[in-house]
Amino acid sequence: MAAGGKKLRNRMADDAMISTMKTDMGGSGSWESGYALITGASSGIGEAFARALARRGQALILSARSEEKLHSLATELRQGGCEVEVCAADLAHADGAFSLRRRVEEKGWGVSLLINNAGFGSGGDFASLALEDELAMIQLNISSLVELTHWQLQRLRANGGNGQGAGRSGGSQPRGAIINVASVAGFQPVPYMATYASTKAFVLNFSWALWRENRDEGVHVMALCPGTTRTNFFQRAGIQERHFFSLTPEAVVDLCLRGLKRQQPVVITGWANRLSVASQRLARRNWVVNAAAGFVREATLDKTAGVK
Numbered sequence: 001m002a003a004g005g006k007k008l009r010n011r012m013a014d015d016a017m018i019s020t021m022k023t024d025m026g027g028s029g030s031w032e033s034g035y036a037l038i039t040g041a042s043s044g045i046g047e048a049f050a051r052a053l054a055r056r057g058q059a060l061i062l063s064a065r066s067e068e069k070l071h072s073l074a075t076e077l078r079q080g081g082c083e084v085e086v087c088a089a090d091l092a093h094a095d096g097a098f099s100l101r102r103r104v105e106e107k108g109w110g111v112s113l114l115i116n117n118a119g120f121g122s123g124g125d126f127a128s129l130a131l132e133d134e135l136a137m138i139q140l141n142i143s144s145l146v147e148l149t150h151w152q153l154q155r156l157r158a159n160g161g162n163g164q165g166a167g168r169s170g171g172s173q174p175r176g177a178i179i180n181v182a183s184v185a186g187f188q189p190v191p192y193m194a195t196y197a198s199t200k201a202f203v204l205n206f207s208w209a210l211w212r213e214n215r216d217e218g219v220h221v222m223a224l225c226p227g228t229t230r231t232n233f234f235q236r237a238g239i240q241e242r243h244f245f246s247l248t249p250e251a252v253v254d255l256c257l258r259g260l261k262r263q264q265p266v267v268i269t270g271w272a273n274r275l276s277v278a279s280q281r282l283a284r285r286n287w288v289v290n291a292a293a294g295f296v297r298e299a300t301l302d303k304t305a306g307v308k
């Protein structure tokens with residue numbers, strides 16, 4: 001506890017120092033005018049964000065653990081004329097987000113779009129899953145996301161959240177934006193993916209609340225809620241991928257960026273996922289939880305993990 005308090009105080013002292021440093025956000029512009037910092041950019045949805053934003057000419061900071069993959073993606077995107085920086089970080093580590101934001105500050109890279117995309121899930125009976133993996137998931141999917149969001153909101157608002165209502169529909173484009181990648185799993189409890197779905201419920205509600213808090217500050221916060229998307233996610237989670245109604249990461253990103261342009265607080269990707277979320281609201285909660293239990297248990301690859 002005492003060590004934790006000291007660590008926090010040291011971080012706050014570092015924050016105070018950092019906040020006096022010059023940043024290059026500029027006095028005007030929109031979320032497209034500075035860097036887009038993308039976590040989890042080495043594969044899947046994060047990589048698709050990097051490619052889509054590079055095509056639009058936005059400068060990028062790519063982050064994930066796999067530094068080699070990030071460098072090879074950066075090299076490819078630079079050939080298309082895009083300005084790309086690489087900043088590897090392990091965000092499942094308690095100091096990961098701090099080390100990432102400190103490096104970004106030290107370089108003076110002004111971030112106008114933060115995409116908190118890095119995340120993973122695990123499938124199986126909670127009591128049989130490795131606790132350290134579940135805690136690492138909470139660190140990555142929640143704590144690091146909260147830390148980066150807090151840092152970025154303070155920076156964007158200090159750089160002149162304009163208080164003119166940018167962010168309301170019909171207003172001008174916000175000067176900064178934060179996309180937090182949640183999931184349709186965040187709309188309900190999901191047995192055999194209990195921790196994962198709960199982290200995404202947090203991300204969804206947290207982002208939606210911050211959308212309202214920042215609506216008049218010129219900063220748009222949104223939650224992206226993909227359904228099944230064809231990435232490495234399922235393999236990593238130990239869950240068999242279902243291809244019904246699944247989307248490519250490129251399609252997910254395209255829908256998200258359209259939603260960002262319209263300043264939507266929440267984007268649920270695809271009509272089948274929107275229908276599923278809407279119907280869950282009408283059905284009895286226990287029925288929804290039981291149905292999810294059957295579906296996910298069936299898809300869990302490690303049948304030895306105490307799944308009954």
Ligand SMILES: NC(=O)c1ccc[n+]([C@@H]2O[C@H](COP(=O)([O-])OP(=O)(O)OC[C@H]3O[C@@H](n4cnc5c(N)ncnc54)[C@H](OP(=O)(O)O)[C@@H]3O)[C@@H](O)[C@H]2O)c1
Nearest residue numbers: 040042043044045065066091092119183228229231232233
């Ligand atoms: N695929 C789906 O069906 C689906 C549905 C809903 C929501 N999502 C969400 O979408 C987001 C992206 O996942 P994806 O589907 O694109 O899966 P993915 O291909 O497995 O990508 C996950 C990304 O997160 C990074 N990452 C994992 N652990 C990390 C760590 N400890 N520190 C930093 N970065 C880490 C990975 O890079 P490194 O391994 O190089 O670190 C990778 O770039 C996740 O938040 C996921 O929960 C996915």
